[in-house]
Structure formats: structure tokens, C-alpha cells
Amino acid sequence: MVxxxxxxxxxxxxxxxxxxxxxxxxxxxxxxxxIKALSSENPPLLSTxxxxxxxxxxxxxxxxxxxxxxxxxxxxxxxxxxxxCFTVKELGExxxxxxxxxxxxxxxxx
Amino acid sequence: MNKAKYVKGDKIKISSLFPPGxxxxxxxxxxxxxxxxxxxGTYPNPEELAYGREGVPGHPLYKVKFKQFDxxxxxxxxxxxxxxxxxxxxxxxxxx
Amino acid sequence: xxxHNHIHPHQQDIExxxxxxxMLLAQAVEELIIKKGLTSPEKLRxxxxxLDSREPAIGARLVAQSWLDPVFKQELLDSVNxxxxxxxxxxxxxxxxxxxxxxxxxxxxxCTLCSCYPRMLIGLPPDWYKSREYRSRTVREPREVxxxxxxxxxxxxxxxxxxxxxxxxxxxxxxxxxxxxxWNIDRLAKLVxxxxxxxxxxxxxx
Numbered sequence: 001m002v003x004x005x006x007x008x009x010x011x012x013x014x015x016x017x018x019x020x021x022x023x024x025x026x027x028x029x030x031x032x033x034x035i036k037a038l039s040s041e042n043p044p045l046l047s048t049x050x051x052x053x054x055x056x057x058x059x060x061x062x063x064x065x066x067x068x069x070x071x072x073x074x075x076x077x078x079x080x081x082x083x084x085c086f087t088v089k090e091l092g093e094x095x096x097x098x099x100x101x102x103x104x105x106x107x108x109x110x
Numbered sequence: 111m112n113k114a115k116y117v118k119g120d121k122i123k124i125s126s127l128f129p130p131g132x133x134x135x136x137x138x139x140x141x142x143x144x145x146x147x148x149x150x151g152t153y154p155n156p157e158e159l160a161y162g163r164e165g166v167p168g169h170p171l172y173k174v175k176f177k178q179f180d181x182x183x184x185x186x187x188x189x190x191x192x193x194x195x196x197x198x199x200x201x202x203x204x205x206x
Numbered sequence: 207x208x209x210h211n212h213i214h215p216h217q218q219d220i221e222x223x224x225x226x227x228x229m230l231l232a233q234a235v236e237e238l239i240i241k242k243g244l245t246s247p248e249k250l251r252x253x254x255x256x257l258d259s260r261e262p263a264i265g266a267r268l269v270a271q272s273w274l275d276p277v278f279k280q281e282l283l284d285s286v287n288x289x290x291x292x293x294x295x296x297x298x299x300x301x302x303x304x305x306x307x308x309x310x311x312x313x314x315x316x317c318t319l320c321s322c323y324p325r326m327l328i329g330l331p332p333d334w335y336k337s338r339e340y341r342s343r344t345v346r347e348p349r350e351v352x353x354x355x356x357x358x359x360x361x362x363x364x365x366x367x368x369x370x371x372x373x374x375x376x377x378x379x380x381x382x383x384x385x386x387x388x389w390n391i392d393r394l395a396k397l398v399x400x401x402x403x404x405x406x407x408x409x410x411x412x
Contacts, residue, residue: 002128004137010318010369011138011182014342017354021332026221027229032330033253034236037245045244048373049159052320053132068321068336070228077235083162086238094234102225110224134371136318138345150301150374171372178348178367187349190364196372 006060028069035076045085051075114170115199120146122174122202132160135201139174139193142181143205147194148173155198169198257330264295265327265377266398269409270391272304273382279306286327286377297326306379307408311364314352314405315376316344324375328400335404345369355406378405385411 004012038045054075055063066074081088103109116122126141134156149172154165178191185191239245268290272279281289286302302324305313317323318341323331334340344351348365352358359365368376380402386394401407 005130008133008137008319009338009342010136010316010345012342014339017334017337017339017343017351019334019355021334024330025223027232029254029257030236030250031232032257033250034232034239034245036253036257037249038239041245047159047162049132049156049165050162053160055320056132064338066228068333069232070226073228073232073235077231080235080239085244086242090238091234094238095230098233098237099230102230105222107222108224110226134319136345136369136371138318150372153373156372175366182346186347188361188364191348192364192366193345193369194366195369196374198372 005056006063007056031069031073031076035072038076038080045083046076046079050079054078114149114152114172116146116149116170116172116202116204118146118148121205122146123205124174124197125201125203127201132157135197136195138181139176139195139197142176144174144176144180146172147175150196153198155200169200171196171198172202174202257325260325260327261329262398262400262403263395264329265324265400265403266395267391268295268327269379269398269403270394272379273386273394274391279379282379290327300326300373300375302327302375302377304377304379305366305368307381307405309363309381311366312359312405312408313366313368313376313378314344314348315368315370315378316341317370318342318345319369319371322370322375324377324403326375327377328403332400352406355401357407378403380405380407380409383409383411 035046035051039047051072055071058066058071058074063071077091080086081091099109121143122145123143124135124139124141128140149170152168152170154168156165158165174195174197176193176195177189178185178187178193179189181193236250240247268282268286272282278289281292282304283306286304287297290297307313321331321336321341323335325331340351345367348367349359370376380398382394383397386397397409397411399407399409402409
């Protein structure tokens with residue numbers, strides 16, 4: 001029996017709506033800015049359609065484990081890697097340098 | 111540029127296809143009958159854009175209206191309740 | 207390989223909150239795309255400032271004006287982007303469609319596939335709008351969903367749910383509350399809540 005894909009959730013069973021909201025964190029706004037900036041380049045470096053497709057491809061487990069902006073940055077990263085905007089190694093090294101810097105500044109890893 | 115096949119008032123059916131891949135036609139309307147409410151114009155195909163392609167020539171895009179009682183078993187609400195959704199022509203089939 | 211340590215994004219590395227792997231990833235991507243010349247700190251800052259400038263008051267003003275001016279209301283219904291542009295509001299390139307609540311129809315918007323939202327007019331969406339529960343249930347049982355927001359629509363009134371699946375965004379023009387005949391635009395705009403422009407609430411004097 002055919003089932004909808006995980007993100008295609010219109011009409012599926014779900015519980016009460018938790019009517020909450022949070023003030024957007026700085027990192028979330030920066031993810032948004034990254035996406036908007038890259039989509040606005042001429043020619044665009046990525047499109048909303050690609051990003052959506054990338055999120056849909058994350059699969060059920062990850063989709064639910066990640067929050068909204070975590071999904072978007074994950075999808076954007078995968079697409080930028082596919083397009084060769086930076087390499088996997090460059091990404092790993094940059095992440096490592098930043099992590100060291102943050103830990104040195106006293107930030108804790110969650 | 112694709113010429114629009116449908117006009118306001120046309121009765122249509124959403125295709126009963128269930129591919130994986132990027133689709134902007136939600137599962138819950140597949141195979142259902144609706145009515146054309148408005149023609150928005152022709153836009154690049156999101157199913158192509160999603161894979162980094164240009165999506166042209168585009169597809170005509172329509173506002174399609176459904177009666178909720180046609181969509182859901184045991185719908186709880188008024189008989190006039192409706193659902194309105196923007197669907198590309200490649201997902202529409204004519205019905206008499 | 208050197209990483210440029212002195213980028214000046216909108217807010218510098220002064221956060222001291224605990225960080226997650228994805229926050230780390232976001233920072234790395236930002237630094238890399240700047241380093242590669244794909245964007246600049248200025249462009250990113252502009253985007254954030256633009257984002258911060260979008261808030262429900264913008265949409266509320268358009269609604270209030272439509273209540274006062276039937277010609278403007280029709281212009282808004284024809285094209286929000288053009289009507290807003292005429293009065294100096296930039297709504298971006300994505301077309302926004304206004305749907306009007308009347309004594310016969312109540313509209314509510316949702317994006318079941320991903321959470322599209324008329325951000326250019328009312329700012330960023332609340333968490334509940336992006337939740338599994340809202341995205342799943344609003345198309346299936348809108349009246350029950352509205353009740354959870356304290357909104358009861360009589361059975362004589364059609365509820366129309368708009369699922370924004372394409373690159374059109376929607377905004378609801380709520381009904382003007384009774385008892386506001388002499389009110390000016392500022393006073394009226396205060397009645398137009400963000401939730402009433404999504405359609406889960408109505409504008410009211412209370």
C-alpha cells in the first residue's frame with residue numbers, strides 16, 4: 001500500500017498543537033541569511049526547490065530529529081558540497097578550527 | 111511556453127501517481143476530484159528546479175478547489191468547507 | 207589553509223551559549239562561502255537586517271487600509287505585491303495572494319509540505335505553524351484546529367484551507383470587527399494580529 005513520503009504530512013494523524021514560539025536565535029537568522037544570500041546571487045548558487053528536495057531526502061529519522069533550521073543548513077551543506085562550492089575536507093577543517101576557537105572562548109558543546 | 115489547458119470551472123482529477131522524488135502535489139489529493147478556480151500563469155517546473163535544472167518550458171499553474179467531504183472519510187465540518195491548493199498542469203487530468 | 211578569523215558578520219562570535227553540531231556547521235558554511243567569495247559579510251548582514259525589519263505590523267497596516275478603502279482592498283486582492291509597492295512596501299519577488307474573510311467564508315493558511323509563510327509581510331513564522339501537528343491536521347480538521355486557538359466558526363460559514371504548495375504565498379484579510387466605524391488606521395491596525403492574518407484567529411476588539 002502506497003504511503004506518503006515523510007515530509008508530505010497533510011492529513012496524517014497528529015496530536016494537539018503546542019502553541020509555542022521562540023525568539024529566533026542568531027544562528028538561525030544567519031542560516032536564513034546564508035540561504036537567502038546564495039539564492040539571490042546571479043546566477044543563484046542554490047534554489048529553494050533544491051533545498052526542499054534536499055530536506056525531503058534526509059529521511060524520516062533525521063527529519064524528525066532535526067529542527068527547522070537544522071534541516072535547512074544540512075540540506076544547504078549537502079547541495080553546496082554537490083556543487084563543489086567547497087570540499088568535504090575544507091568543511092571538516094573549518095569546523096575543527098571553529099570548534100577549537102569556541103571551546104577556547106569558553107563555549108560548551110551541547 | 112505551454113498553453114494553459116484548463117479554465118475556471120473545469121472539473122479535474124489529480125493524477126494517481128506516487129513517485130519518489132520532489133513533488134509539490136501532496137499525497138492527500140492524489141486521485142481526487144476538484145475544480146479549477148484560477149489560472150496563475152506558467153512557471154518553471156519545481157520538479158526540475160529541485161535537481162538543479164532550469165525547469166523550462168514551465169507548466170501552467172492553477173488554483174484548484176476541493177470539497178473537504180470529497181477529500182476525507184469522516185470529515186467533520188460543514189458541507190461547504192473547502193481546500194484550495196496550487197497545482198501544476200502536469201498533475202491534472204480532465205474529467206467530464 | 208587559513209581561516210579568516212576576523213569576519214564581521216552581523217553579530218560577531220560573542221555568543222556564549224552552548225553550541226550544537228549544526229550550529230558549528232552553520233558557522234563553518236558561513237565562513238567558507240565568504241572565504242570563497244560566494245557572498246560577503248555585508249550581503250549577509252543586509253539579509254539579516256531585512257529579515258529583522260519584517261514584522262506583523264506591516265501586514266496589519268495593509269489590512270487596516272483595506273478596511274478603510276474599498277479601492278485599496280480590491281488592489282490588494284488583485285496583487286498584494288503591487289498594492290504594497292504602491293505605498294512603499296517591498297514584498298519581494300514571490301507573489302503574495304490575499305484571501306478575504308467575509309460573512310460567508312473564513313480562510314486559513316498552511317504549508318503541509320514544508321512551512322512556506324508570507325514572511326515578507328508578517329515576519330518569521332511561529333514554531334507551531336511549522337510543527338508536524340499543524341501541518342498534518344489543518345487540512346484534515348480545520349475546525350478542530352481553530353478551536354485549539356480559541357476560534358469557533360459557525361457551520362453556516364465555509365472554512366477554506368489554503369495549502370501553499372507553489373511559489374505563491376497567502377495572507378488572510380480578517381473581518382473588520384464590529385464597533386470600529388470611527389476608528390483611524392493606527393487604531394485599526396492594532397487589532398490585526400499575526401494569527402488573524404494566518405487565519406487561526408479573528409481580529410477582535412478584546
